[in-house]
Amino acid sequence: FGARVYKITMAENHTRLTHVKITGGILHAKQKLGEDEKVDQIRLYHGSKFNMVEEAYPGMVVALKGLENFEAGDGLGFEKTQKQPMLNAYMDYRLVYPKGTDLLTLMATCREISEEDPALEMDIQNETGQIDVHIMGEMQMEVFQKRILDRCGVSVGFSTGRILYHETIGETVKGAGHFEPLRHYAEVQVRLDPLERGKGILIVNKTSSDQLSFNWQNAILSALSTKKHRGVLTGSELTDVKITLIAGKGHLKHTEGGDFRQAASRAVRQALMKTSSILLEPYVRFELTVPNESLSKALFDLESKKAQFEIQDSGDSRSIIVGRGCIRLLAHYQNEVNAYSKGQGRFSFQPDGYDVCQDTDEIVTQIGYDPEMDMRNPSSSVFCANGSGFTVTWDKADEYMDIVEEKVESTLAEHRTYRIEEDELKRIFERSTSNNRNFNKQSNPIKKKPKEEKPKAIKHLPACLVVDGYNMIFSWDVFKDYKEEELAISREKLLDILFNYQAFTGEKMIVVFDGYKVKDNLGTIYS
Structure with missing residues (x-):
């Protein structure tokens, strides 16, 4: 069986529908997909009406009820997830809503919109009611405002935008996570390797079925791929890292469905605490056109903003400068260009991915993130002793882990080489052969006193x-x-x-x- 998800919609009573096209095999109603997903209904739509069918065949386009975690672009069955590359939002805006707004309804509406449009990422905090939206521009902002107004009747606004930072690692590191409160058990070990810029997160499995069953392997890999991992410098999203599952352990009686999710998240988090992290910020490629009398001012500004640039064309009246710099310092540079060029200059830019932040210490201090106080992304592990669980911090957790890394020790054998001349060999043979010339001569036997055997006590060892x-x-x-x-x-x-x-x-x-x-x-x- 195989299918491709192409759309997510909400039906009556906020029912989530996953629209798929069947590419192979037969999909049955009530069929399980993965560990926690099951198809409750298969709907065949005709306009706004639908018929429920028991089976879906190759080529059919149907809507599935009961699936909660799939997004547009995901593959089901033998189909692999092949999401199309999307433009990344570089700014984060906090949603502003009127006093007396029903927060539960507003947050539910935002979640529905986010599921329908994967490009619209949100961070919803149920405890504080804060809703942060990653938006790419004013047009997307207006569309989002209208969709909220149409669905729940709330007119929302946005606060001043903030830069979206990312984090990565500088060197390979191993991490372990253990989750063992009473009647639960899971342990996971991972290795983190840095990747090239723009590669995102890559999940790799290096365990075998002899070490860990396939079901538990899939549970860990699913937890690693669905989790949005956060860095330890600013709490920003982790990127450009290969996460390799190298070991895991469960218990037949005590391991529950969410135990491996907890252990896997803690393993990645502990690895991040061990290694050196790198803060990334969004960069842009720009083109600046200014009158020649403003060229020196433009070059001074770009140098002070730590941009890399070159003069592409210098005519009689205008000069064109192209280069690359961080959006944090160049986002509102058009206003400065208008001021010193008297409206004759033009500054345009386009996104050019993420790169190393040039003011890491300043940004980290400004954000003030404490990774050990982040309860949503813990780096500690939970162990069990005397019938109750206890927490061990990330720097001491390795001493309590059950999985011990095997070290292969090699032994080297040393052989000495001797060189003997031919004359020396002859003398050795003559001595050895002449020692037994009188071997027929009888020798006087030496009488020895018989030894008295003393009784020995037998020591019984434990069974x-x-x-x-x-x-x-x-x-x-x-x-x-x-x-x-x-x-x-x-x-x-x-x-x-x-x-x-x-x-x-x-x-x-x-x-x-x-x-x-x-x-x-x-x-x-x-x-």
Whole structure:
């Protein structure tokens, strides 16, 4: 089965509809998509009316009810997500609304509009009622105002815009997250690598089914891809980073659906706290046309604004300057150009991606973000002891982790080389062969007194039971329901049984999972 999402709409009673085109296979009503999504209804629309069908076939365009997390451009089934590149908003505006406005209705309307238009990003804080909107220009601002007025009857405005910063990392780092309150369990380890500018976030999986089951792998990868990760300098969105899943661990009884989401987020956050972060700000490419008598003033201004530029054309009356600089310092430069050129100058620019901020310390101090106080993006881990959970800060959490990184130690053998001349070899052979010339001569036997045997006390060591894990898994009927590729689940189940037996007997026990079929694998031992 495969399908492509092309639109999101809201139907009666704020019902979310995901419009898709079936590209292969058959989609059934009540079919599950992924871990948490299920198709409640398949609607075939004819204008404003629709018919519910039980199955959708290739080529059909249908609306699916019940899906909550898919966006336009996402792929379902074997279709991969291939979102078209969109212009990024560089400014953030806070929504201003009249006193007495129903905030619940306003926030619900904003969420609906954001789901229908993925280019319109919002940050809605339920605790404070603040709604921040990422908008690209005045036209999009007017359209957004009209849509809110039509849907909930509220006339909104916007505050002064703020620059949208991004963050990335400067070096490779590993991080781990553990989430284990009472009756929950999940642990995730990731590696973060810096990418080139403009690459965004790349999620890679480097675990195997022997280490972690496919269902748990998919849960972690889904959590990493859907989460909007925040940096630790200003709390801005993380970008240009490759996140690699290198290890994970769950529990058959205690791991719930959201546990891996918590552990994965904390693992990324801990890695960011360990490494050096880089603040990025939006840049633009500009073209400035000024009269020749204003050229020196223009060059001085651009240099003071830390822009890179060159004079492209210098005519008899006008000069054209092109270059690149940060939008933070050039956004309102047209007003200055009008002032010193007496209205004869023209300044235009277009977005040119993000690059390193030249005033990082000043911006970080101005924003005043404290990463350890951000409760929505915690860097600490939660562990369990004596029936209750406790929090460990990011800098000490590695000491409590269950997954230990294996280090392969190599040993080098040293062989000395000797060189012996031929004459020396002859003398050695003559000595060795002449030692036994009188081997027929009888020798007088030496009488020795027999040694008296003294009784020795036998020391009884504590009993120790050694268990071959895989032999028990493949011989017990209780494990026949598990497939061979789910050995990790079978191992966890066997360990639970043996731990209970050990608690009953009180004897020492060693469980060995041999790795003879895997090259350079010494196996796993639990004691």
